Amino acid sequence: MQNLTELSTQLGQLLQQGDQILVTAESCTGGGVATAITDIAGSSTWFDRAFITYSNDAKMEMLGVRSKTLGQFGAVSEAVVVEMALGALRHSNGTLSVAISGIAGPGGGSEDKPVGTVCFAWASSLGWQKVETCLFAGDRSEVRTKAVCHALTTLLEHMTDEEPFS
Structure with a gap:
């Protein structure tokens, strides 16, 4: 598993180069993705905001x-994280989002x-979407850390595609 600081730094460089702004919608990770991102100096140029929607009411x-x-479908479902990812884009200045809901x-x-079990959705303002459910082993802390790492790694992989927003 790659270091979260390295992942966030690399992602930030690619987002900045592509004039993209990230937004997060997190449940089980409780802002872990946003923390990893905002640990990077200058992240305000490529990160807009984080929605920490732990309760169903907050998600709605x-x-x-x-x-x-x-x-x-329940809060931990692909259907819900897709709505979270799209909602994060609608309610922010973001052009790229990640949403996470799971059972840590x-x-x-x-x-x-x-x-x-952790469900992920990624979406862009240009229509790109990806949805995935993973099963991570470990205690609460390990599941949350692995989820944050997976969210960032997938964003980084998307940004390094030849045409990341088509």
Whole structure:
């Protein structure tokens, strides 16, 4: 797993070069992605804001996640993180977003969604989207750290594509 400072620094350089602005919508990571980003001096030139929407009410009020989506799929679902990512773009100056919702543990898991289940969505203002669900091993801290690392790594991979916004 790559160092979060290195990932954030590399991502920031690419975002700045591409005149892109990042916004985050986080639940189980509690602002971990935003912390990794804002640990980098000068990140205000490529990072707009973070939505920490731990409760369902916050997801609905701050990001426009529909109660129907939450009721049908649950907060830890690909459907919800897609709405979070798109809502973050709508309610910010961002051009690129990442949304995360998961079960970091130690409790809260189920047979369908065990502890360590984390859903991610990435979206751009130009229409690019990616959705993924991962199962991370480890305690609460490890699951959250792995989720932050995965979110940043995927953003970095997207930014290094030949045509990242097409």
